[in-house]
Amino acid sequence: RCAEARTVVLSNTPVNGEYRLLTLDAPVEVLACQPGQFFQLLCPEPEGEHPFLRRPMSIYGYDAEAGQLQFLYKVAGAGTRGLATLRPGDGLNVLGPLGQGFTMADDWQDLLLLARGVGLATLAPLARMAQQKGRRLTAICSARRPELAMSVDLFQGYGAEVIVVHDEDGSSAPDALRALIEARITAGRVDAFYTCGSSRLLRLLQDLGARHGIPGEIAMEQQMACGLGMCQACVRPFQEADGIVHRRVCREGPVFPIAEAIA
Numbered sequence: 634r635c636a637e638a639r640t641v642v643l644s645n646t647p648v649n650g651e652y653r654l655l656t657l658d659a660p661v662e663v664l665a666c667q668p669g670q671f672f673q674l675l676c677p678e679p680e681g682e683h684p685f686l687r688r689p690m691s692i693y694g695y696d697a698e699a700g701q702l703q704f705l706y707k708v709a710g711a712g713t714r715g716l717a718t719l720r721p722g723d724g725l726n727v728l729g730p731l732g733q734g735f736t737m738a739d740d741w742q743d744l745l746l747l748a749r750g751v752g753l754a755t756l757a758p759l760a761r762m763a764q765q766k767g768r769r770l771t772a773i774c775s776a777r778r779p780e781l782a783m784s785v786d787l788f789q790g791y792g793a794e795v796i797v798v799h800d801e802d803g804s805s806a807p808d809a810l811r812a813l814i815e816a817r818i819t820a821g822r823v824d825a826f827y828t829c830g831s832s833r834l835l836r837l838l839q840d841l842g843a844r845h846g847i848p849g850e851i852a853m854e855q856q857m858a859c860g861l862g863m864c865q866a867c868v869r870p871f872q873e874a875d876g877i878v879h880r881r882v883c884r885e886g887p888v889f890p891i892a893e894a895i896a
C-alpha cells in the first residue's frame with residue numbers, strides 16, 4: 634500500500650563529490666518498503682524553473698522503527714537541483730512506496746549483486762534483506778575510480794563481501810568482470826544475480842545466466858510520469874517465452890527477471 638505523506642528533512646549532505654544523501658523523518662504509513670521499490674518526490678522548484686511532475690527515486694534506506702527514509706541522488710536535472718536546495722527542517726511531500734520490489738527465492742543462498750554508480754544505491758537495501766534472511770552476498774561495485782564506488786561501507790556493514798572494480802573509460806571492464814563472475818560461478822558460489830540500470834551489465838548477466846542456468850532480477854531505470862500505472866509513459870518491451878510483451882515499469886516493475894529484460 635502506498636500513501637502520500639509530508640516528511641521533514643533531517644539532513645541532505647554531499648557524498649563523495651558526485652552524490653547527495655537525503656535523510657527524511659517519515660511517518661510509519663510510508664515505511665513498509667521492500668528493496669527495489671521507489672517513491673515519487675514532489676521536488677522543490679528552483680527559481681526560474683517551470684513547475685514539474687513528481688520525480689521517481691529508488692529507496693536507499695528505510696527504517697520503520699527510527700521513522701526514517703533515505704534517498705541517494707546525483708544532481709542531474711531540475712528535479713534533483715531542487716532536492717539539493719532542501720535544508721534540515723524543510724518539508725518534502727512523498728508518495729510511495731511504489732512498484733514491485735526484489736524477491737529472494739528460498740534456494741537463492743549465494744547472491745551476487747553487480748551495479749555501477751547510482752545503481753548501487755537502488756541495490757543497497759538488498760544487503761539488509763540478505764542479512765535478515767541469512768543469505769551470503771557478494772557485492773561487485775563498479776566505478777570510474779575506486780573512491781567513487783557507492784555504498785561500499787553499507788554493504789560491508791550488512792556482512793557482504795565487497796569487490797570494487799574500476800575503469801577510467803566508462804566501459805565497466807566487461808572482460809575482467811566476466812572472468813571474475815565466472816570464477817565464482819565455477820566455484821559454485823552464485824545462485825542468483827541482482828543488478829540495476831546499466832544495459833551493459835544487464836547483457837553480461839543475461840549471457841552468464843543463460844550459459845550457467847542462473848536466475849536473477851534487475852531494477853529497471855525508466856523515465857516516468859504518474860508512477861501509478863495510469864499514463865503508460867513507462868511502458869517497455871520484455872521477452873517472454875511466447876514472444877514480446879509490454880509492461881509498465883512503474884507498476885509491474887521496476888524489478889523484473891533478468892532473462893526477460895530487453896537491454
Ligand code: FES
Pocket residue numbers: 856857858859860861862863864865866867868881882883884
Ligand atoms: Fe504512468 Fe508508469 S509512469 S503508467
